Amino acid sequence: MRVGIPRSLLYYKYLPFWKTFLAELGLEVETSPLTNKQILSWGVEVAENELCVPVKAFYGHCMALRGKVDALFVPRVVSVEEREYTCPKFLGLPDMVAAVADQLELPPLLTPKLNQREKPSEFKWQLINFAREEFGVGIMDAVAALETARLAQSRYQESLVNGHKPLDMLPASRLNRTRWKAPKDKRKRIGLLGHPYNIYDGYITQNLVARLEEMGAELVVPEMTDHHVLMQAATDVPKQLYWTYEKEIMGAINHWTGNNLVDGVIYVLAFACGPDSLVQVLIEHRARMHKVPLMSLTIDEHSGEAGLVTRIEAFTDMLMRKKTKAEAVA
Amino acid sequence: MKVSCPHMGHLHWMLDDLFERLGVDYVKPPPTTTKTLTIGAKHSPEFACLPLKINVGNFVEALELGADTLIMAGGHGPCRFGYYGIVEERILRDLGYDFKFIMLEPFDDGKWAFYKTFESLSPGLSIRKLWKTLKASFSKGRAFDEIYKRSLQVRAYEVNRGDTTRALKEAEQVLVPAYTPEEIEEGARESLAIIDAVDQDLDREVLKVGIVGEFFLLLEPFSNFGLEEILGPMGVYIERSVWVTDWIAPNRDNKIYGFPKQLVEEKAAPYLSHNVGGEGRETIGSIVLMAERGFDGIIQLLPFGCMPENIATSIIPKVQREHDIPVLTLAFDEQTGRAGLVTRVEAFVDLLVARRGSKLALAGAATATDAATKQPSLSKI
Ligand code: SF4
Ligand code: SF4
Numbered sequence: 001m002r003v004g005i006p007r008s009l010l011y012y013k014y015l016p017f018w019k020t021f022l023a024e025l026g027l028e029v030e031t032s033p034l035t036n037k038q039i040l041s042w043g044v045e046v047a048e049n050e051l052c053v054p055v056k057a058f059y060g061h062c063m064a065l066r067g068k069v070d071a072l073f074v075p076r077v078v079s080v081e082e083r084e085y086t087c088p089k090f091l092g093l094p095d096m097v098a099a100v101a102d103q104l105e106l107p108p109l110l111t112p113k114l115n116q117r118e119k120p121s122e123f124k125w126q127l128i129n130f131a132r133e134e135f136g137v138g139i140m141d142a143v144a145a146l147e148t149a150r151l152a153q154s155r156y157q158e159s160l161v162n163g164h165k166p167l168d169m170l171p172a173s174r175l176n177r178t179r180w181k182a183p184k185d186k187r188k189r190i191g192l193l194g195h196p197y198n199i200y201d202g203y204i205t206q207n208l209v210a211r212l213e214e215m216g217a218e219l220v221v222p223e224m225t226d227h228h229v230l231m232q233a234a235t236d237v238p239k240q241l242y243w244t245y246e247k248e249i250m251g252a253i254n255h256w257t258g259n260n261l262v263d264g265v266i267y268v269l270a271f272a273c274g275p276d277s278l279v280q281v282l283i284e285h286r287a288r289m290h291k292v293p294l295m296s297l298t299i300d301e302h303s304g305e306a307g308l309v310t311r312i313e314a315f316t317d318m319l320m321r322k323k324t325k326a327e328a329v330a
Numbered sequence: 331m332k333v334s335c336p337h338m339g340h341l342h343w344m345l346d347d348l349f350e351r352l353g354v355d356y357v358k359p360p361p362t363t364t365k366t367l368t369i370g371a372k373h374s375p376e377f378a379c380l381p382l383k384i385n386v387g388n389f390v391e392a393l394e395l396g397a398d399t400l401i402m403a404g405g406h407g408p409c410r411f412g413y414y415g416i417v418e419e420r421i422l423r424d425l426g427y428d429f430k431f432i433m434l435e436p437f438d439d440g441k442w443a444f445y446k447t448f449e450s451l452s453p454g455l456s457i458r459k460l461w462k463t464l465k466a467s468f469s470k471g472r473a474f475d476e477i478y479k480r481s482l483q484v485r486a487y488e489v490n491r492g493d494t495t496r497a498l499k500e501a502e503q504v505l506v507p508a509y510t511p512e513e514i515e516e517g518a519r520e521s522l523a524i525i526d527a528v529d530q531d532l533d534r535e536v537l538k539v540g541i542v543g544e545f546f547l548l549l550e551p552f553s554n555f556g557l558e559e560i561l562g563p564m565g566v567y568i569e570r571s572v573w574v575t576d577w578i579a580p581n582r583d584n585k586i587y588g589f590p591k592q593l594v595e596e597k598a599a600p601y602l603s604h605n606v607g608g609e610g611r612e613t614i615g616s617i618v619l620m621a622e623r624g625f626d627g628i629i630q631l632l633p634f635g636c637m638p639e640n641i642a643t644s645i646i647p648k649v650q651r652e653h654d655i656p657v658l659t660l661a662f663d664e665q666t667g668r669a670g671l672v673t674r675v676e677a678f679v680d681l682l683v684a685r686r687g688s689k690l691a692l693a694g695a696a697t698a699t700d701a702a703t704k705q706p707s708l709s710k711i
Contacts, residue, residue, distance in 0.1 A: 048644040050635055050661060076604060085408035085607075092606040092641035099601065099648040113604070239416050239433060242407035274410055274637040277377035278417045285420055298377075 001135075002028040003110065004069035006061030008035065009054055010077055010090065012196040015170055017153035018073065021127065024145030025137050030069050032061040035203035039064050044301050046100055052270035053204055053300050054197045055089050055096075062097055062106055072097070073110050079117035081231075084244045087275055110134060160223040166200050167209060188319045190217040191256045193249055193283070194268030194276075198299060205268060206305045208297075208312070212266075215316050220262050222252035229255060237282065246275045253283050257290035264293040264319040266312065271300035293319060331430075332357045333451060334397035336388035338381075339549035340478065341574050343506070344471035351463045352452040357397040359388040362552040366391055371664040373421050380553060380633035380663055381546035382414050386421055393427050399451070404435040409607030409638050437580055470508060471575045473518035475586045477501045480525045482570065485562030486537075487530035495559060497528050534565060537682050540620035541570045542613045543631035544639050547662060548572040554631055554660075555668045557675070561629075564679050569625075571616040572609060589619060597622075601645050610638030614645055621653035626682045628655060629675070634663040656681060 003022050005011060011018075011031070022029050032039070035057050043060030062072055074097050077090045085091070094111035101109065112130035116123045124146060131142035156169060190212060198205055199221070212219060222230060230251030234241060241247045256262045265287055269276040280296065287294035295315045297308070333349065334357040342358055349356035360366070362384055370387030389400055400422070405412025419431045432451075437444045449455045477498060485494040501521035508517035539561060547553050548570055558568055571594075573586035582591035591612070598615030605611055617628050630646065632639035643659050650657050658678040660671065 048640055050640045051644065078604070083406070088408045088607040088610070088637040088641065091408060091604050092602060092610065092638075092644075095602045095604070096641060096644045099645040237416065238419070239404070239413070242412065272377055272635040272640075274379070274635065277375050277379070277635070278382075278410055278413055280375050280377075281417045281420050285424065 001071065002030055002069040003071050003073050004062075004065035004107065005029060005031045005073050006058055006065065007032045008058040008061040008201070009093075009197045010075075010086075012166055012170070012200050014153065016156040017149045018075075020152040021145050021149035022073065024148050025131050025135055025142070027135070030065065032064040035061070035201050037203075040203065040301055046104065050272055052089070052273045054195070054201070054270055055093075056301060057201070057204060058093070059097065059100070063104055066104070066106060069107055071108050071110050072106060076111050076113045076115075078113060078115035079244070080114070081244045081247075082116060082118075082120055084117065084242050084247070086245060087243060089274075157223075157227070161226055163224060165209065165219075165221065166196055166223060167202075170200070187323060188215075188217045188316055189220055189261065189263045190316070190319070191220045191253065191262035191265040192268070193222065193252055193265055195245060195249075195270070195273075196223065198268050198270055204303075205297075205299055206303065206308045208266075208268065208308070211309065212312060212316070215313070217316060220256060222248050225252065225255055233258065241279070243275045243279075246279045249276075250279060250282060250286075253286050257286060257292050262292065263323060264295070264315065266315065267294055267296045269296060269298055271298050293322070331355060331399050331451070332397045333399045333401060334359055334389070334392035334395075335401040335403075336385040337362050337550065337552075338546060339551060339574060340474050341471075341549070343474050343502070344467050344574070346506075347470050348463065348467040351467065352448065352455065354451050357392050357395050359392040359397075360395070362388060362550070367552075367664055373425060375417075377635055378417070379410060379636050381544075381550075382410070382418065383664060384546075384550070384553060385414060386418055389418060389422055390425070390427075393422070393429060397429070399430040399432065401432045401434055401451075404433040404439075406436075406439065407607060408605075409636075411608065466509075466511060466514065468575060468578070469511065470505065470514050470517075471578070472586070473505055473508075473514060473521065474502070475573045475575050476518060477505070477521045477525055479570070479573065479586055480522055482558055482562065482568040484525055484528050484530060485559070486565055486567040487532055487534055488563075489529040489531050491563050493528045494525065494562065497524050500524050536565050536567045537627070537679065537686065538567050538569070538625045539679075539682070540616060540625045540628045541568055541631065542616045542620075542628055543571075543609065543642075544613075544633055544636050545572045545577055545609055547631040547633055549574055549577070553633075553662060555666075555671055557629070557631070557671070560672060560675060561679070564676075566679060569620065571612060589616075594619060601649055602642065606638045606641045608636065608638030610642045613639060613642040614649060617646065617649050617655065617657060618653060621649075621655040625655065626686055627678065628657045629678070630657055630659045632659070632661050634661045636661075656685065 005018060019029050039060035040057055042063045043056040043058065047056040047059045065072060074094045076094045077086050079085050094109060098109060112126060114123060114126055127146055128139060128142040131137040131145065132139065159169060160166065192199055199209065209219065230248045233255040234247040234251030236254050241250060253265060267283060269280065284294060332355050337359055345356065366387035367384055369390050370383035374383045374386050402415035402418060404415055415433045432447060434447050435443060445457055445460060448460050481494050481498045488494045501524040504521045504524065505517045508514040541548060549572060561568060571587055576584045576586050584590050594612050594615035597618040598611045602611050602614045613630060620628055646657050
């Protein structure tokens, strides 16, 4: 049986885990191609207009797998941390896709529910039961698959912490990858803040990563910091955030500004992103308090390349001037 | 200490009562107006959902009136509401206001913290007294909900336009002074009787429309341009899926709405089987429930970009197809104008009338096939 993983949303976080797990269960795994014009326009056409662009793209990726696989893997990732949630849209994703599945002739959906909100250990059983119920895999085999998958994921996360970018490890393309060699003149340390499925989807964010590196920026991304450090750094608010991924973002900017790790921050957020629309206020405040220049880049399916380039150029130039001035004073 | 908290429809009646009982000096924000929203929108992030912008406007206006302690309800997600307070506080502090900020977290999240929050407003308050007070104010809130609910049904039949709204004003005034449990009970009866006494033409053929969607949009007439009072005079009998006291009551038995949360969730399950925050799942379940009960159409209200409702909106076309019920989705933000809204609502009502006509005709024609009753589906007009 061939199972398709849409190359969108949480693919950018958990691909090693999912792919290994499914493969270990004896399934053939196929991913959709990188986001392209066709995929995004499919998504924009079928998705409800008010949704954020990555969710729209997700629909397109599901469509891109039609005829290629026997089933689509669309897990319901409710929670990945105790007492927290992901984003409401991940909670409803399988139902949203199911609502258009007949019409679009999508393959059947595999929608295991992953919820660690009440008890982190439940996660394991949710996947084991999924493997048993859907594929008749024995419990020992499922446990073994889970272990292998867990190792693959932690290897992935370790290399991220060691400075590799997700794009170095996830299948990329010519346009959508980090430079093999960064320029010598690494003068601007830019923190690139945002959800990985936006930042690393080169089509959605117009190759932002590659462009910034070409401009000589030394990129600092949240994935470079150990997850627990980010989580700890995010606790600096009057009430704990209940969205894990925003917590990572919040933790990243706190960690960077608190330890003087960046000269400026580019904050990429999707138009109509619910969680970011609020967290933005706290993030901008934090940057102001620490006098770190921050540029918020809102992206949607209409974002033009020209506008983006002008803005990031202006921003990096400004950082450069600021730095030169500071050095002159010193 | 001058305490204030934002408006949400007729919640203020209950708060008036509650703060009076607790001996708290309550600065009621001025009624929400376009100016309130303009202030709120100016200082809030662009993509924040509409209720937050209105909250910020209410807070600013209350602070200007001298409020020094602001209360905001909390929650634990997954939608934005539970984190509103923290962001609102930040916005207001960045504007330079000085105040004490209190997040009132749900009772279930910590009974002691819940009590302590009230105790900080009303020093010396005992748990027993708090409980009694909440119970009394809540029962008054229930009575208010009842009269508003009844008015949505009576208005469709009123002989003289405006009578129901006038009766409602009168009924409110009957309830306001009610204090003891007996008085509240008596007031509830009397106020309902006032609504029922409106001169009605019960032979009139009315349309039955369900209003579903995001709680704030449903509860706050300012935010939906008084949609119910636009629809009622068109001869539309309305039921609504969210009520203030249903929304507050921790058991969610939906006493006012009449259909417990659990039932609504079961109805939603074939389409949306998981909680997605806000009222997303309840919206789907209520559409199914109302379709099954023979409603002519549904209007879904949501703030632009509302996550739970956008999920519901994504699923509604399927529900519509399978239950053969027209649904009009209306999203609101600070740019929404009344005129455009009225036009869309009128067009929708016309469509429902036309549809009803064909349905009535079909009911008479024994040979009618099922397919003939299907109208072109309309997800958005
Ligand atoms: S977190 Fe934001 S960008 Fe991500 S799915 Fe949710 S709304 Fe969309
Ligand atoms: S239900 Fe929707 S509009 Fe209301 S607070 Fe939540 S996200 Fe915002």
